[in-house]
Amino acid sequence: MNDHNPSLRPRPVSDSKSEMTEIVLPNDANPLNALVGGRLMHWIDLAAAMAAHRHSRHYVVTASVDHLDFLVPVRVGDIVILRSSVNRVFHTSMEVGVKVWVENYHTETSHHVSSAYLTFVAVDGTGSRRLPVAPVIPETDDEKRRYEGALRRRELRRSETARRKKV
Numbered sequence: 375m376n377d378h379n380p381s382l383r384p385r386p387v388s389d390s391k392s393e394m395t396e397i398v399l400p401n402d403a404n405p406l407n408a409l410v411g412g413r414l415m416h417w418i419d420l421a422a423a424m425a426a427h428r429h430s431r432h433y434v435v436t437a438s439v440d441h442l443d444f445l446v447p448v449r450v451g452d453i454v455i456l457r458s459s460v461n462r463v464f465h466t467s468m469e470v471g472v473k474v475w476v477e478n479y480h481t482e483t484s485h486h487v488s489s490a491y492l493t494f495v496a497v498d499g500t501g502s503r504r505l506p507v508a509p510v511i512p513e514t515d516d517e518k519r520r521y522e523g524a525l526r527r528r529e530l531r532r533s534e535t536a537r538r539k540k541v
């Protein structure tokens with residue numbers, strides 16, 4: 375169907391899966407030696423962009439980031455692991471999920487720090503023209519659940535945007 379345009383050939387979610395690992399240094403922390411939220415938000419954006427690039431094979435821009443919770447503090451010296459993948463493609467946009475974990479190698483513990491949904495839009499090299507993105511194929515049960523959830527979240531985002539425009 376899209377043989378003439380390989381970038382629009384459907385791809386499995388696994389093609390977009392990305393993992394990013396960071397160690398928390400003093401420059402990433404507040405006076406309490408805990409990772410500052412803004413640094414984590416930056417890493418989340420980068421980890422998500424990797425998945426969006428891998429899937430779309432295009433330049434992408436962040437259109438939105440949904441609600442973010444920081445569930446546990448992350449300390450200097452901890453290792454932060456961010457895992458991302460494309461949940462669903464709409465037309466020129468795609469939802470990417472990122473799950474963040476912290477590992478403490480002294481205590482050999484690992485905790486869930488945050489989860490985030492981001493929407494990216496594919497653009498051309500000038501950044502001015504939006505480009506269609508290949509569909510994503512969910513294969514595992516988790517991927518199928520996220521794929522279904524992504525449509526509901528898109529509707530919520532749209533109704534929230536419409537509500538804000540009225541205010």
Ligand SMILES: CC(C)(COP(=O)(O)OP(=O)(O)OC[C@H]1O[C@@H](n2cnc3c(N)ncnc32)[C@H](O)[C@@H]1OP(=O)(O)O)[C@@H](O)C(=O)NCCC(=O)NCCS
Nearest residue numbers: 435436437438439463464465466467468493495504531535
């Ligand atoms: C994101 C951006 C490209 C959308 O442009 P736009 O003219 O509003 O685009 P449209 O209304 O035609 O929508 C294009 C797609 O983006 C999606 N979109 C637009 N705004 C969105 C938002 N706030 N949240 C989620 N998706 C959004 C639309 O649903 C549509 O998706 P689809 O093609 O898959 O159906 C544009 O607002 C932009 O360039 N923003 C700046 C991006 C940037 O600089 N990011 C870095 C942050 S500092």
